[in-house]
Amino acid sequence: MPNLTMIEAVNLAMASEMRRDAEVVVLGEDIGRNGGVFRATLGLLDEFGPDRVIDTPLAETLVAAMAIGLSTQGIKAVAEIQFSGFLYPCVDQVVNHATRYRNRTRGRLTCPMVIRAPNSGGIHAPEHHSESLETTFAHMPGLRVVSPSSPTRAYGLLLAAIRDPDPVIFLEPTRLYRLFKQPVEDTGEALPLDTCFIDREGTDITLVSWGAMMHDTRLVADRLAEEGISAEVVDIATLKPLDMDTILESVAKTGRCVIVSESPRAGGWASEVAANLAEHGLLTLFAPVMRVAGYDTVMPLAKQERVYIPDVDRILREVRKVFDIAPK
């Protein structure tokens, strides 16, 4: 089995589905000859030609809207936005159209499309290249929002996203793109959407995260294990629709929960998880649910991005608070 980085797994998922399904196309800026600025579409132009690997003019509203148009015709459009910071021009198209055509036309017109974008910080990129946009989209009814945390999940979830009959925002954490490899076999098997993954089983505390922050969350679980604390790690993977059952089940077992998110704290997706825990899991909790999140600031430029992005120390501090209130 080949060992792949996340970016290679993303590339493989697209190539694999394009081989299987002639009605899958990819579109976006610089995705053809250049293979995308992160090389996610490397080799696709040579294999599938310019009709299916569409270099668009520099216009993100167009990219999203063209994907909508294509998908209403049954063409499965996989659009790339160069960085999530440039997704904002797509918001109007996604919220007013992609998520509504099914509803407005009583199912006549649908949008089986994916918008992929590199997301989050940590790679010393220029201004506007390091934001975490998941909550912006997760707030929109009718949308799926997915963020993978490993090469295998990137492969399986992207296949699922392409096959999904509804629009999916697929946010790929840039700092995991080349951080580690995993064996990924091109089986063509999708992973399930709309479900959290138990990344690691444990009994004393539930750590919940997604995307880039899964990496630090796993490191925290390692650290806790050294101290004899058994952490269960939940990878939300599909943020919207949110699978609370898995999280509630885990918290029912551990009685403690810390949620880790890179996007700003106020009104973030960690808050959504916490609110659900308060409503449905309060009586199983031994301690308050804690959030570790990006600060409510503008995403700092590269020199200070590490101040903003949660890390092992910040996560551990919240975990300690939980155990101070409810010792093991």
Next chain:
Amino acid sequence: MVEPLTIPDTSPGSATTKVASYDIYLTRFLNPDGTLAAEPPAFATDREQARALYELMVRTRLFDKKAVALQRTGQLGTYAAVLGQEAIGVAIGHALKAEDVFIPAYREYAAQFARGVPMVRILQYWGGDERGMDYPAGTPSHHDFPLSVPIATHIPHAIGVAYAMKLRGEKRVVLASCGDGATSKGDWYEAVSAAKVWNLPIVFLVNNNGWAISMPSHRQTGAQTFAQKGLAGGISGEQVDGNDVIATRFVLERAIERARNGEGPSLVEALTYRLHDHTTADDARRYRPEQEVTDAWDRCPVKRYKAYLEARGFWTAADEDALIADGTAIAESTAQEFLKTAPQAPEAIFEHLYERLPKSLEWQRDEVAARGPVGGH
């Protein structure tokens, strides 16, 4: 090259509205070898003024080279080079008046330098430090906008800025610049479409450098020129040889003065060429024929203008040596100043977020301050 459009004959009984009879004019004073294509304007025949244009062009090129070197040695973040496009920034810098407002994209460093942005600010910006966007009080740049990385989204700000000027009866002008790729964005069209509605004092400048990362400019639009994109907004558009600093300054000054005199907005497409990779994070060999770049060096704005100055007797080998020595030393000392920039306090991420930090965020700032510097960069 795309063929000019011919509109099909109208059928009998239909009406026509004559909207324009339209040619796109291309201004050039200097041929690529520096010989005269036309009699130059006065500023180019005045020794001191003529030399000043050249000096800024060369200083910008030396700065640019240093910035790329810093990035290559891991001392600077991603940097967008201006190699080959220096004449445009120089022309903007000399054409605008101090009281005008410049809304740049990200390759017009020369204009920013001319308006008072210290070179070190540009390095700080690409080095990932917000203070690189703080332009000094007492210089024209203080009321200018910072570089805009999100493509074209800054262009419509010109509408609001120019409207404010008009509202107050000021004789000021806005120059908003972007690349060829940027003209594909709705934001750009919205601005160009709206400008004439209020007859605003705006010059829209398009730096057509042939490429938008890996996309050649002819892949952005089927129109023959970018200049003609103004036509549908009722704005006159023209081209200028953007590697001819005389022509670019001349055309911009003309458009700026028209705007100042209440004659409204215009659009200038400056034809130039991106001799460097898109940014230091890009490798243009993946998509661009090397021969094209080699050929483009023949149109280099610096070489061309130097030949002109020499022919006029405005420039000597000794002048050249002195300028290179001085420009290199300044680039070097700028780099040193940049590298010695004291880091910001971690809690500085809460500065300038609001005019006053809301009480509800104080705990976040205090948490960051208590933690102190975080490893990493």
